[in-house]
Amino acid sequence: MENDGKRRAFLKVLGLGSVTLGTAGYSVAMAAEKVEKKPHYGMIFDQNKCVGCTDCEVACRKVNEVPEGQVRLYLENKTDPATPMEKRYVRVSCQQCEDAPCVAVCPSKACHRDGKTGIVTMNPDDCIACKYCIVACPYDVRFINHKTKAAENCNFCLNTNLAKGKEPACVESCKYKALVFGDLNDENAYINQILHVKDSVRMKPTYGTKPSLRYIPVVKVGV
């Protein structure tokens, strides 16, 4: 943050100077805009590391007070029955789409993108529970919370852990470091370092919703 401020001040000086420099000002203005960019939070699920302990599920329910029998986050066992020893788990949760259909269709703007963080979240008081967002979500990861009677999705613990300056509950609870959370717009963030060196995929990319959740699949080479 501190670093950020300095950089911005530096660019401001440069920007002022470049007014007289004519065209040079344009490229600097572009650069300045980039620095101002809002964070874009993303998450990585590493299938190579996940052991299916479901600690993340438990932590999420506790922190976000998800009612009994409901989940924001679910670990599906996708182990191939032919090779039962090679366990494979997949995280099922909101993909935090950049082009989120749930936000587009919500008639009451209850499902929205948080102004500061850009995270897709909901305002339970405005939700009329029409379930439009649920049927519109290509990933089928929204539900009506039995207690609040409002639609809900994984919002990276926006108003719980994140608000307290902590990592999302699932990330915090994972003993195997299978989950990584961070700002994709911050080049120095650990999440970007991982994405630079590992192959990751987006779930169902054909829908064009640009999910912010990335998956690192197990790729077995030979036996």
Add this chain to the structure above:
Amino acid sequence: MNGAINFTYGFSHGVEWGWPIAVYLLLAGISGGALIVALLVCFYKKQHEDTPLLKAASLVSFVTIALGMVFLVGDLEKPLYFWKILIHYNFTSVMSIGVMAISVYIPLTVMMCLYLFEKEISTILAKKIQILGYFEMVMVLLKKIRPLIEVLSVIFAVVICAYTGFLISVLVRFPILNTAILPALFVVSGLSAGTASASMVATWFFKEDAHSSDMKTLHVIEWPIMAVEIMLIAMLFVSLLVGNEFQQTTTVAFQSGVYANLFWFGVMGVGFGLPLVLNFALGKHVANSHTAFYLSGMASVTGVLCLRMFIIYAGQTFGV
């Protein structure tokens, strides 16, 4: 698709939008369809008197859309929060746009009813002279804009029918729903259910002769509408059949199971088959009888209800 990693688990566990939505879609279709047909017949024949058909259509369109709202709002888990839609418009949401259209359309149907039942309302108000006075004043003003209101009614009736199709065609997860044909199919099937309802009400309540010129016109346009409807359904089916892997798997909905029965017996058998048999297969005597008239009208409406049910249920069952 990503063969490397994927999940099949979903949180919604089945059909989220159930039969109340299907019924709402039917009622909205009838409402729009009845008004479109009746007004277009009026325009086409340059009628200036208030025909029984127009009376029936105005009444039907108002009653069905009002009833439809009851189903729509009743299906919300928080029906008392319905007003939130009215203050938080979201212009990218088909539902918001639909609510906007409805809030114009309902007053239009009310005005149409006022025009066509002016005498009846006056008789009811006769005892309350003061209110009658106000009513007559309002009617004088309203009558000046009647041509405009009629044109607007047709436009918004089309919008209402079409928007119900767009409402569910934007759901990308469901191949049966996510097609461009759906809004057109909803307009056309709305027309056929609306025609049937309006003509039944016109003969039953407003003593229209079942062989009058207006009824004959309806009878003539009924069959082409039905033909277009069958064609659109066939297009929907073919587009799934020749589509990608996921679209192809959904054609099962037409081939076996409860939904296939609903489709073949309900939509095809009752909706299209029965009226055709009653009107063409059993001879002139049966075709001209009152029973056949009401029976085939009700069969048409039932068929369109089955179509909405099929689309809502089968559509949401076969997701990707």
